[in-house]
Every structure is written in structure tokens, then in C-alpha cells.
Amino acid sequence: MLRKLIFILTTISLAFAGCTKLEEKFDGQLTSSQISTTGSAGNVNALLTGIYASMRGTFQGQAGVYALWEMTTDELIGPTRGGDWDDNGAWRVLHSHRFDGDHIRIREVWNDLNGISYSATDMLRFNPSAAQGAEARFLRAFAQFMILDGWGQVPYREPGESSITAPKVRKGTEALTYIISELTAIIPSLPDAPVTKATKDAARVLLMKCYLNKGAFANRSAPTFDAADMQQVITIADQIIASNRFLFSPNYFDNFAPSNGTIGKENIWTQENLGGVGGGGGDIRSRWHSSVHYNSQPSGWNGFTTLSDFYNKFEATDKRRGVAYPTNSTTFTNPGNRINVGFLVGQQYDMTNDAPLKDRTGAPLAFTPQISIIEKGTNLEVTGIRAYKYMIDFPNANQGQWDNDYVHFRLGDVLLMKAEAQLRSGAAAAGLVIVNSLRTNRGATPLASLTTDNMIDERGREMYLESWRKQDLIRFGKFLLPWQEKAASDPKYLFFPIPNGQLAANPNLTQNPGF
């Protein structure tokens, strides 16, 4: 009996030896302590790569920052076309300023921009070098600037802060002051190159935008422009211009072409895309895809268009309105030399043999200038002028891995910001010189004088579809005006609503007035 008992007890205790402390082990992922204990510059670089990667989707895709900063303006509309593009009304309410705190795109962009802010903050707790830290802080400043611009409130965390506590929030001028102080502090630690990464000049352009918009961020309904701020804009612009690193490209669309990494001489800060190489999340082809027709080459989604009033702001000679850009394909050679980037209007042609294309009903594929927010006619497939700036990368078109780098900041923007600052500080004549030199380069006739009205139009012509239009219209006091397919809008739309789920999750946020 005793032996039996011993045997049984041994068996049981052996079996119970499997007792566990129930600790989770990650065999394919890392905990934060694993990152810090195996700490090296390599880890921090990988985290930095992760931050850059997290920016790609929201800036390059058609439903991210682009949708929020462009479709809410006179440059872009997402019409509903019969059985297509209803999408729960998401596109319609953006253009007509009827969005609310449940809007899916507003929620997603809020999350995406804050994700950049979070990962840049989190990286700082893993002992980065001064240069690495400055890079992360720049990316955070940029994300926070966009959040401030969109929502007027910027939630933030300190490095290593528990994610259970509700994030603190900076609002309006307080948030901008913080961003300016960050940018000023990090510029000395940032490198000069390359343009695909955070650099001194990228930080300077952002600083210009901070000063230029300071009055608008303080009071969106009636912005004022402080002379000292305008002088800051001019001084920083001169630093950038004087470096001579950024020059006009021979062709305006070189800056957006598949090889813009080498020929885009105006670009100051970009997101790098490598042709044929999956970049993780970036989808710059969606700019083209979201616009052109199913029967275009390559096939598109037949969605977004511009509005004829905006199209009509361009002179016919203005190259920015569209050109026949050399294709990088031996098949799609554009033998008819048809306009293939910029704005597409009228009959569209086969890029291989110049045959006129047809739509799905069998009618000619000819884009018309008129567009309604809900299309109702038999021609609903072909209405609206199609617009895109990024020339198709034909060899990589179908894999979704275009070579075109996404452009955040470029010289044209810097020049126009400087001219605007001069205009706003009583030096319109000096501003006119800059504007006209730009216009001449673009094939447009010189302006006789510089006013806020033609200044905002010029910004539209130069910067269209680069996701600055909303900010520009607010700064020029024109965002609430009626335009095609939009009535005059309520001042509450100067801000995006805080996503309702976020209001519930963070009591430190308050809903923007009116929502």
C-alpha cells in the first residue's frame, strides 16, 4: 500500500510539475522591455522606420488626409454615381459640409495622425541619439500640426506614460506654441538631407506654416496676421531659398512623376516610394485610381472629380492644368499626345493606339465639366473633370507599387507662403515678383497686382490636390462660402468634429462647438 501510495503521489506530483505562473511569452513580437534591454541604435532606427511607415497610408491614400483636406474644398468632389460611390454618404457630406462626429474618414484620419504622434513619442523612451530624437520629434510636430489644423485640439502623451490614463490635451494657440518650440529646438539636430526624411528644411517649412497660420489657429472666423509672424515666414523662406538646394523643375509634373525622387528638384520633403517594391501601406496610385474611369488605362474606380469653377481658374497656357507627360511605358506610349496628367476633360483615348475609349454603356468616354453631388443621368459615368498630379507609373501601375514619391513640402509652396507673408505685411509688390516668376515658369501670364483674392487662387493653381486647400481657404476666410454643390456653411465646419468614440474614451477632449 505504501509503495502504491508513493508511486501514485510521485505520478501526481510529476504531473503537477507543469504548474505555471501564467506569464505570456512573445515568440514573434517584442515587449517594450525587450526593446530597451536589447537596446541599440538599430532598435531605435527600426522604431523610426515604423513611424515613417505609419504615415504612408493616411497621406498617400484617397480616403485619408487627402479626402479631409481636399474634398471639403472647391477642388474636389466625390459624387455618387448610381450604384457606385454611395459609401454611406461619406463623400457627399465632406464636400457639402454636413459631416458629423460619426464620420468614418474623420475618425480614421484622427486615429492615423495620432498614431504618428504616439509612436514618435513612444520612441523617445528608448534612448535615441540626438539626431534620432529630433527626427521623431519633427514627425510628431508635423502630426500634431495636422491635428491642430483639423480639430483645434491636440491630445498628447509623455514618453512612457501609462496608456490607461486619459491623454492630456493642448488646444489652439497653446498647441501651436508647443509645436513651434519643438521645431525651434530640434532644427540644429536635424540633418540637411535626404528629402525623404526629416531635415532642417522640412522643419523650416513646417515652421513657416505655423507662423503663417498662427492668426487663423487663434481665430478661424476672423484671422489676423501679426507682422512679426509674417517676418518669420519671410526669414525662414529666405533661408530655404538661399540654400539653392531646391530649384524649379523643367516640367511642373516632374515633381510628381515616377522618377520624382531624382528629377523633382522642387521637393523639400517627400515620402519615398520605390517602384515595384511594396512600401507598406502607401498607395499613391489611389490618386489616379480614385478618379479615372473603369475603361481608362489602367482601369480606375471612376470616382472623384474637380469642379468646373476651379478648373476655369486656369489659363489655357498654364501647364499646371495638364500636359501630355512622357510615359515610362513601351506599350502605353500615348501616340496621340493626349493630356495624361493634370485635368482630364473631354474624349479620352487609348494610350496604346489613340482609339477613342467608350464607357460601360457603350457611349464615348468623354468627361464633361458638369458634376452633381448625386449623378442621375444616363451619362453618370462620364460626368466631371478628372484630376490627378501623380503621373502614372505604367510598369508598376498594376501592382500598387508606384515609384512616385509622395510630396509633403516643395519649393512652390515656400515661394507662395513668402509672397503671401509679404502681401500680408504690406509688401505686395515684392510678393507679386515672386508670384509672377512662378507663373512664368508654369506658362501662365503675369498678374498685374497681388491681392488676397488672386493670392488664394494662385495657391489653388499651384498647390491643388496637395492637401493644403482647406487650411488655405480658412486662412483666407473663404472656407464657409458657397461653391459648386455646396451652400454657405455653418462656422462650426471650420473644425472637424472630435470623433464621438474619442469623446467617450478621453474626457479631456471637448466636442468642437456646434457638433
Next chain:
Amino acid sequence: MLKMNFFRRAILALATLLLFIPGFSQNRTVSGTVSDQAGRGIPGVTVTVKGTRTSTQTNSDGAYTISAPETGTLVFSSVGFSAMEMAVSAGNFSPTLAASFDNLSEVVVTGYGTTRRKDLTGAIATVNEKNFNKGVYTSPDQLIQGKVAGVQITNNSGQPGGATTFKIRGNSAITGSGNPLFVVDGVALDGRSVRPGVGDVGFGGGNPGANPLNFLNPSDIASMEVLKDASATAIYGSRAAYGVVLITTKRGKSGEPKIDFNASVGFSKVAKRIDVLDAAQFRSALTYYGLSNANDKGSSVDAFDEITRRGIVQNYNVGVSGGADNARYRLSMGVLNQEGIVRKTGLKKYTANLSGQFKFLNSKKLGLDINIIPSQFQEDLAPISNDAGSRGSLIGNALQWNPTENLIIKRAGKPDSLNVVRGGDLINPLALQTAIDDKTKVTTILGSISPYYKFNDWLEYRFLYSINYGSGTRRTTVQPFMNFNDVIDRGRARIGYAELTTQQSTHTLNFNKKLSSSISLTALAGFEYQKYSNRGYDVNGFGRISIPGGFGNYGLDFTNYIQYSDPTTRGVGSFVDPSYELQSYFGKAIVNISDKYVFQATIRADGSSKFGANNKYGYFPSLSAAWTVNKESFFSVDQISLLKLRASWGRTGNQEFPSGSAIARYSFTGSGGIQQTNAENENLKWQTDQQYNIGMDLGLFNRLNITLDYFNKKTTDLLFPSEPAQPAAPGAPIRWVNLDGNIINKGLEATINATIVNQKDFTFDFGVNATFQSNSVSGLSSAINTGGLHGQGISGSTVQVIRNGLPINAFYTREFLGIDKTSGLASYSAGGDLLYYVGNPNPKTLLGLNTTVRYKALTLNAAMNGAFGYQIYNNTYNNVINVGSINNGKNIGVSVFQDPIKESFANPVTASSRFLESGNFLKLTNATLSYNVGNIGTYFKGINVFVTGQNLFVITKFTGFDPEVNVDKNVNGVPSVAIEYIPYPSARTITFGVNFSL
């Protein structure tokens, strides 16, 4: 010659070993036949020599042979009959057993053991083999569809081997599957299928899942018990909140070796089609809608016909069983080959099951049970996805195909070619079907070994170790002729692999003793450890544009030489889930006083590595009692053979969230970065269910059994993948939290089984089960949206909400008022700016009907099941065959065209109550007519030939393929309910078969 001899001897030795020939006995051999009161032989009666371990069972005719001492007594017992004893000396070995309707002697499989039915205090439903649904089924859960009150089993689609939704007592899952815990012979399953997902090869990434029970052969199942109330489930603790289903496989019975064989062959075809325009209607529709006739391509084609077929189903099973008292075994093998009704689809399944029960030592106190279930299934899958966008998927493309346009182009003197238009968005369904090969292979082995030792009559220690290993591969190729932008001229190949392992070791100590003449105590104490792991990888690539056909036109499967793909298009990925361990202590005690009063208490402490650091252990108790009123001396109603009242309370949990959710995790990304991918929560814990149950079992006139149960189940600490407060890690991570909020499911279950006629030549049994249930949500701080629609023009639309005051997954969308006669556009309440509660996807009533009618050797079995009082959202009508398609040269639904109000083809495809339909249905799930041929010659015994029809008819107004549908339209892991979206169509199957024994 020598060799031959050796060979023979080896076979003999092997056979001896296999058959466990019992020791020589000097007893007298007696044989006889056990009959029921109608004079029919009763199969499966256990015949035991009283006071010994010698026993056997009757064959299909009720005959048995046993060796017994002259002075001994034979005990005859069988479920459903009163036990009987006969002395061997009496010389009569063919007793007649009286039917018993209280079944109190029956033993019911319960958590970690068995319980005498008279000791039951909770709501447990048992379905034995003879009551299973008849026909060809791919997984065992389908065997009890419509059989158990309170249980709703929905085949999510018609896909062979596809997943089912198994809901016990309503719906409280705001995340996860909501499926119960499945336990096979004491081994708890992971619940996930190891079949790899398809990833996105161009037609949507969300493939309908495979049934995680596919690895079991339904013909190996002896019984299934559905544990419904907390007194039954609480012993499974933090995994039992959605109920527990115990699956018991067949065991060998002592006696001569016996071979059971069954074979069936059948045909299946599409049960119901979705009506779209034919060529003539399409032409008149072009005119009707004022469109040019450019899209009249002149032919007449039925695309749906072209992609579907009559499928052949073959199913063969053989089982060998036998052994002696101390060594019993059963070995079975099964083959199922089911061709799908969609061409190029099907399921092949190979299963085996080897089980043995052995007893050792002179005392026979040491025992060993082993059970091994190896299996493999292979699927050919169609490009059908739950979340197909504008490219559609096979079914959508077939419905949309212009019926005047040829699928195949015939040219004189040239071979036929598929009509594929380069560029554009028109997808030829036949081309898609031809272009895509999507094959899976899932191999699993479940092995368990369970030694036990009986210290004495009342104390037994048992150990069980099991390992459940599965690996799945999936190979998908797309031919380069497919006119997807990315695929054309290149082709595409993808290989996915996944591996799922569960280990379990369980120690239990069983105590079973009569403490006095009237009080008996049954108790159980146990410890259990489980470890789950899940890992996999995926490689994929497109062909090279520089090589004709991308992968070269060699006619080989691209996945066999994926290294030939274009390196810049290759994708690779691998993953391993964070470790997941469960450590548990549990106990149970049942006190039975005079068979009148039974009290039961159970408790389980579950520790899980998934739980946050602040909540490592959860405790799950239950208390219950039963009173068998008819045993009281004051009770003397002869017509009532059983009156038992039951009440229970208990708490269970659910921990269906991914491991690694409590801690911040940094993942390696494809771009060489490291990113945090979740938002941690160190307070994360299980979801809690608290359930009351009040029940009654009533036996009347020895012909009628009635069971009534009222349940009230309150779910709190709702597990929810919440959106964390920003800033949070990028990529829309989620934070798993326990939300404040309650979901209450309550209802009444009634089961009535009646033996209406019971005569020698004619019997008529009828059973009905019904469930009346309701569901409500309260206490949430904000509403949760789910039910995300897909298709062209519907991105970002959700139609279901989990919101206070409404049933879970309430349909919440625009209220459709009608189509305006002049504009042809839809109008909505409040201009479509407001959303309303417009429907409930949860049935208010579930119904199951079963009947068996036998006349002489001819037996008819039929089972119906139905659900009532709910709506289904028809995403197919909303976004696939809506009126707008005709303007794009695509087909539309007949009902759209024939609507008296002419709808404009420009009417936006807005989600609204317009697409809600009543889901009410009553379905003849299966009907079997069988003829009992009896024995032929000496060898063929119990021959039974049958014909079975499955899904023979359905009474419903629903316009989709099948009202029994649940396409997964989850949003961020919050499941949807009752949404249809171009699913695999349901089949009607007729099979012919035969069973016999050797």
C-alpha cells in the same frame, strides 16, 4: 514455404493481439434475444453477469451470447427500458423489457465524468446516435441541428465543410464567435480552424471559414450532450459562457469482433436560385430604363447555370469493434467525397478513430483508455468571399453577368476561348472560376491517453493527457488570363500554412459513496493545465511580366515553383501567437437524498496567461437543486411517471480574445520597422455570465416526456475590442477591454417527445422542441456598430448596432419609405439623415420537429427546423443586383425590374430598411426512408437500405439562396448576425445508402 509460414504466423499473432481474445472460461454459454413489449429485438442492451465484470451487448436484432455460471444472474439494462434480472438457472434467456420513460438509470456525460440522470439538477440535453439528423454531414454539429431546445445552429453558407454558427440560449457575443466550448471525449478544443486564410488574391480577403469540427467523422459520434445552464457548464469556467457541447465518440463493446459498414452515394443540386433577368428580360430592361442597346450582345446565357452543377456525394464508413471485458477496442475509418454544387469546389475527408479501453492488474483496478483521431480534409474552394468589393466574387459575378453576352467565344477553326475583356471591370464568372484554384489541406490528430486507478469502490484517480495537433496548407493560384489589373499576363500564386496545437493534462479524483442508506455523495476534484499555440506563414508572388504567361505556359501549378515569380512582387510573412496557457482547479459535489432531493455545487478557478496582470484568476461557482416530486410518498398520480423540478444558479466566463492583448506588443513590419500593434490593458479579464435556470421534467402516461426550462442569462464585463483614446499606437489598434454593460438573454425552452403509437408492426414517435427567447442590451456607455456591408458603392456602411434598449445586433439604418414615382429615387425618413431601429436579427422563436414512423420493416424519419420573428439584411440585393448595375452593362434582380414603380438606375445604393426581409422559415432538414432488410445468409446482418433527402424544402419569403445564412460581416471583430451577401448557395441532397454488419 518457410517465409509463408512466418508470414501466416505473423498475421495470426497480429490478429490475436488486435482482437484481444479473452481468457478461456469454463462457464456455460447462454444465448437469447432481448425484445421490447412490441416483440421487436432491442439492439445495444447491456447484458451483465451480476456481481462480475462479464458483460456483452445485444446485436442489431437484440440477440446476444454470453458465458455465465449456472448459478449466476443476468442483468439486462438499456437506456429507455427498465432494467431486468434473470437467473441463469431459470433457463429463459430471452426477456421482454418494459419501456421506461423516466430514464433515471441512464448515465449522462457531464463535465469531467458522467452523472446518473436522477442526479441531474441542470439543463442538459442529450442527443444519441439514433436521434441524429440523417444524411451526409461534414461535421458533427450538424447532426443535432433542430434537435435541442435553446440551440440555434446555422450553416453560415452552403459551402461543403463551411463553418456553422452555434448559439446556445441566445446571443451575447459582442466579440468572438459566440460558439460553445466543444469537448471531445474529455478534450477541450481550441475552437479555431487551422485552415489558413486565403489572404487577398484579388477577390476579397475574408473567406468563409472552415468548420473547426471538420476533423471528426459524424459516423464516429455516439452522442452529444448540450450543457445549457450554469450548473452544468460552470465546471468549465472561463470558457463556458456560450455553453458547452460534449461530444462522445463510439466505443468498442465486448463481444465477438464485429464489422459495421455503411455506404451512401448521392446527388446534390442548388436548392434555390436568386432570380436575375434572363436575356429577353435584360433586353426589355435596357429599353425600359432608356439605355442604349450597346449592351445587348445578342446571346442568351445563364451564367449561374454555367458555374454550378449537380454534385456527387460519396460516403463510406467501416468500423471494427469488439474485445473482452478488460480490453475493448474500436477502429473505424471513413471517407467522404462531396462535390460542391459550385463547379471546382468540394470536400474530401479521410478520418480514422482508434479507441481502446483496457484494465490491468489482477484486481482490474488500473485502467487505461486511449483514443486517437487522425484525419485529413481537403477542400477545393471557389473565389467566394465575405467581403468582396467592386470586383465581386464568383457568385456576385455570375448574378451580374450580362445574360446577352457569351461566356465563351467560339470561332470557326479555332478552339473556344473564355470571353475575357482586357481592362474594364467586367469579370466573366466562368473565367474567374477557371482561373482560380484554391486548395486547402488540413491534417489533424487528436490523441488522448487516460490511465486511472480505482483505490476502492468509491475513490478513483484519473489522469488524462491529450494533444490536438493540426496543420493546414492552402495553395492558391490565379491564371494570367484573368483580367484583374495586377494579375493579367502575370498570374499569381500564394501558399499559406498554419499550425495549431493544444495540449491538455487533467487530473481528477472521483469520490462516489453511499454515506447512508438514503444519502449518497458524488464528488470530484481536479486540476487541469492547457497550452495552446498557433503559428503560420505565407508566401506569395506574381509572375514576371517579362515571361510569357508570367510563370511560363508550362501547365504546372504555380505554387510548385513560386521561386520563379517576380522578386519585386513577392510577399512573405510569418507569425506566432503569444503563448496561451490555462491553469485551473475545479471541484463538484452532488448529494442525493433518497433519490428525492439532489443538491449540486461546483466551482472552478481559472487562471489564464491572457488575462491582465491584475486579474490572473477568475472563479466560477454554481449551485443547483432538484426535487423528484413523484418519489414522495404523498404523490400518487399514476399517470405521472416523472415529475422533477430543478433550479440552478451559476457563473461562467468567456475569454475569447487574442492572447497578448493585455501587454503592449511591438511587431516587426515588412518595411523593416518595429511598430507597437496593440493598446495594452493590464486589467483585462474574462467576460462574466450569470445564469438562472428553472426547469421541470414531466413524464406522462408512459408515452409523453416533457421538459420545460426557463433561463435568464446576464452577461457583464463585456469583452470588447475598443478604440483606445488617442494618441495610441498607429494602424487603428484596438484595446481589449471589459465594457460596462449588460446583455440579457432570457427565454423558455420546451421539449416534448411522444410515443403516439407503439405496436409490433407500427410505431409513431413525434418530438417537438421550441424556444421562445428575447434579448436586450443595457448599460453601455456608447453604441457599437457592426454588420459592415460590402460591394460596390457601400464602403463604410454598417447596419447593425449594439445599443442600450435594443436587442443585440439590432438592425439600425435608414428607414426606407419607398421609391418616388416621378424621380425613381428612394426616399427615407428624415431625408436619410437619421438612423432608426428597423429590425431584429435574433429569432424570437426556434422550432424543431422530429418524427419517426415505422411500419413493419419500413421506417420514415423526418426532421424539420425553423426560426421565426427575425429579419435578414440582403446585402446581395443592396449592392450586387441593384438597379444601378444595368447602366453598367450588368444584370439586375427580377424583382427590381418587375417592381410596379420604376426605379431610376441612378438611385444610390444607400443601405436602408429596404433590404431587410423577414427571415421566418421552416425547413425539412432531412427525411429518410429506410427498409430494414434484416439478415442475409449467415454473414450479412442488420442490413438496412435507405434513401435520405436533405434540405428538401423550405417555406420562406426570403429572396436569397437560403434564410439559414450568416455571412461574416464583422466590424473590427464585433460579429454580425443574419446578413446575406453572395454566399455559397445551399444544396438539396438526395443520398442512397446501405448499412450492414459482419
